Amino acid sequence: MMQSLGGDGEVINKQVILKDYVTGGTAKESDLEVISTRTINLKLPKGSDGVLLKNLYLSCDPYMHACMNKIENPSIDIVSFSPGLPIRGFGVGKVVDSGHPKFGKGDFVWGSTGWEEYSVLSRLESDNLFKIDHTDVPLSYYTGILGVTGMTAYAGFFEICCPKKGEYVFVSAASGAVGQVVGQVAKFMGCHVVGCAGSQEKIDLLKNKLGFHEVFNYKEEPDLEATLRRCFPEGIDIYFDNVGGKMLDAVLVNMRRNGRIALCGMVTEFQKDKPQGVYNLIHAIGNRVRLEGFIMSDYLHLYPKYLDFVLPLIREGKIVYLEDLAYGLESGPSALIGILTGRNKGKQVVVIAKE
Amino acid sequence: MMQSLGGDGEVINKQVILKDYVTGGTAKESDLEVISTRTINLKLPKGSDGVLLKNLYLSCDPYMHACMNKIENPSIDIVSFSPGLPIRGFGVGKVVDSGHPKFGKGDFVWGSTGWEEYSVLSRLESDNLFKIDHTDVPLSYYTGILGVTGMTAYAGFFEICCPKKGEYVFVSAASGAVGQVVGQVAKFMGCHVVGCAGSQEKIDLLKNKLGFHEVFNYKEEPDLEATLRRCFPEGIDIYFDNVGGKMLDAVLVNMRRNGRIALCGMVTEFQKDKPQGVYNLIHAIGNRVRLEGFIMSDYLHLYPKYLDFVLPLIREGKIVYLEDLAYGLESGPSALIGILTGRNKGKQVVVIAKE
Incomplete structure (x- = not known):
């Protein structure tokens, strides 16, 4: 909701800011604050070669x-x-004003942006934005399967894991943003794919929606070594590790x-004072x-x-993509904190506006 | 010393045997025993297609x-x-009798053998022996730089580490059997090589005999991270890890x-109940x-x-190889146990006989 503050295009710019550096390990919701005290001009200053973005969808990622x-x-x-400043992450936005030769008003883009309603990106920051050419798929997908997490799955699986048809593949955090893509791509490549997650609901999704060959709830397996031996009597060729620690x-x-x-x-390593x-x-x-x-x-x-x-696979329904949408910047802090405890089902996205 | 027990070539065959499986972590000298109660016939039975070996040099390796x-x-x-049986490892021997087409009496060979004066190797075991063609270098080298440990250094450094000229290389247990070869080969390849070891004597050897660019005694460095930062202000390109644990x-x-x-x-992982x-x-x-x-x-x-x-480099003195020779099978148990605590200076070898 744009709230005009005068004739010069100045509006309130709601933001999610970091109150202070997190100390003592795990971040809490209270380390973040949603504020509505700052304003922004919806026109770039004359001569600017950057971009003014209306942020639509924000990505919640563990590295944050x-x-x-x-x-x-x-x-x-x-x-x-x-x-004191808005936190940053990947997001999808619409160009409101642009001095950048590559982007014009009304373009949809994805890339690194602020957790706020509007962001002014410098020329350098704008150079790293990706223009969205395909808008027949949900725009929010560009925070995930069509953005960083999809590319993470793709690069990690093909460039690092070098899969061969028929190999045995294990994916942890399999219902997460990266895991669900890895699992489905692996299956598409003719691999045998086992995934794990931390709730019955996620297990059902993996099995029934995402088509993993086998799944287990790691919280219900007292002996992970034995569980994996049962799921992989021939052993594991490829492990796509999203969690580290005991599972590794x-x-x-x-x-x-x-x-x-x-x-x-x-x-798991982000949650602890000592990994x-x-x-x-x-x-x-x-x-x-x-x-x-x-x-x-x-x-x-x-x-x-x-x-x-990936686009044809999405359009033909051969790859399913699960998102967990939280609405409004106010829901941002809890959405971001929630991914550490696995509260989300599928890729966690914060929706600020739909266009 | 061959002790004849009769007209049929039967002699005492001194052996180092494992008394019982080691329990509770680290092996002790008392887990091994040197016995002189068994005999061996110095002719193979008619029709045998194996090899009877007089063992000369035995290799002491951590995996044992x-x-x-x-x-x-x-x-x-x-x-x-x-x-109850002799322990086994890599060694150099002289063929005393052979029914194997590849080996004749008097040949020097290296490969897997028993910790005993004489070993009878089956056809299959003999198939895996290497005939020693170059005897102008010390025969004991075939337990190390010209055998398993040299090949470990070579394969690990070239095939796994993929070195490029000018890269920064760190080697732990640098005065050990593998480490000293890696370090010198890396230097030969134009890399900057830093090694660590656990005594001043070893440090001196690394610096003065093996030509490492920089060395440190890890036992005297309270903060290994800081030590490595000092030795590698640009960071480490290649780490040849012989120890695991804290150094890793x-x-x-x-x-x-x-x-x-x-x-x-x-x-370090062989020394503990829990790694x-x-x-x-x-x-x-x-x-x-x-x-x-x-x-x-x-x-x-x-x-x-x-x-x-490597042979030309050894002959021209461009690679130096340090051995720690323990004489007699009686010294075998303490030599083998000693490599875990780093008592040896250079490759630990047990000398049973010189020919």
């Missing part, structure tokens, strides 16, 4: 929890959020020779296992190829 | 400690030693983007690091190529 801490180690390409340990003893592990999310240890790396020697960390942004050159691959 | 336990998990290709953790936060870690020995955890795997994501376990035996096809590479 790391950004709420004061990050000391500059080698990791994650930047701390600034206390249980996987390491169940890997097949020359298996590949894509290190992706490690969401869980991994104790079974020694099994990677005997089983000749490769573990490899990756960051999606290294693979952005594959994005057009990925769209060519 | 795992074999002293009752190994439950058959997926790791390490077989338990049998209580300190390395993970100091890796450069797209770094490679060869998971090799993890000797040390690795807590910093999450850094492998941001830094796009690949960790890969490997087993030398997958790369035996490269052995001729490796000999062509």
Whole structure:
């Protein structure tokens, strides 16, 4: 709802701000605050070569929890959020005003933006936006399967895991934004796909909606090593690791020779003062296992190829994509905190406006 | 010393036997026993297609400690030693009698053999022996730099670490059998090489004899992360991991983007009931690091190529190889146990006889 404050296009710009750096481990809802005290002019200043964006959909991603801490180690390409300012993440927006040659008023775009109703992006920031050419699919998908998380699944699975037809694939956090894409793409490639999640509802979704060959609720399995042995009597060729910790340990003893592990999310590691240890790396020697960390942004050159691959599958219903939509910026803090405990079913998105 | 017991060539065959499976973690000298109660006939039975070997040099390797336990998990290709029988390992021997078409009396060979003065190897076991064609270098080298440990260094460094000239290489247990070869080969390839070891004496050897660019004594460094940051202000491209545990953790936060870690020995993991955890795997994501376990035996096809590479370097003194020789089978148990605590300086070898 735009609230005009005068003749010069000045409106209230609701924002989700970080109150202060998170200390002592896990972020809480109260570390964030929704404020309506700032205003924004809906025209860019003359001569600006950036973009003014109306934010529509915001993506909730585990890495954002790391950004709420004061990050000391500059080698990791994650930047701390600034206390007092809106947090940032990936989102879908509509161009309200533009001095950038690539974008015009009314264009839909996705990329890094602020958790606020309107964002002014600099030329540099705008250069990294992606113009949305296909609007026959839900725009919110560009926060996920058609954006960062889809590309994460695609790059991680094809470039890191190097799948072959008939291989045994395990996906943790399988109903999550990345996991559900990995699982379905793996199945599409002729792999045998097992997924795990943390509730009966998610298990049902994986089995009945997403077509995983086998699924289990890790919270109900006291001995994860034995569970994986049961699900993979031949062992695991590929593990797409979204959680790290104990599950990775249980996987390491169940890997097949020359298996590949894509290190992706490690969401469990964001929840703790001291991360869980991994104790079974020694099994990677005997089983000749490769573990490899990756960051999606290294693979952005594959994005057009990925769209060519995935858009037809979405349109034909061969890939199903589950979203958990939270409405309004006010719901942002709880939505973002909720993904750490797995409250969401499918990709967590905050909807600010539909257009 | 051959002790004849009759006209039929029967002699005493001194052996190092495993008394019983090791329980409760670390093996002790008293888990092994040297016995002189068995005899052997120095002629193979008629029709045998195996080999009778006089064992000369025995290799002491960390994996042998795992074999002293009752190994439950058959997926790791390490077989338990049998209580009451001689332990087994790699060694150099001289053929005393042979029914095998590839080997004749007087040939020197290396391969898997028993910890005893003489071993009878079956046809299958003999098939896996390597004939030693080059005897102008010390025969004991075939337990190490010209045998399994050399091939481990070569395969791990070239096939897993994929070195490029000018890269920054870190080697743990750098004065050990594998480490010293990796370090020197890396230097030869134009890399900047830093090694660590656990005593001043070893540090001196690394610096003065093996030509490492920089070395440190990990026992004197309270903050390994900081030490590595000091040694590698640009970060580490390649880590050849012979120890696992805390050192691996300190390395993970100091890796450069797209770094490679060869998971090799993890000797620290053989010493404990419960292995040390690795807590910093999450850094492998941001830094796009690949960790890969490997087993030398997958790369035996490269052995001729490796000999062509390394023999000239040894003959020209461009690669130095340090051995710690223990004389007599009686010294075997303490030599084997000693490698876990790093008592040895260079590759630990047990010398039974010189020819």
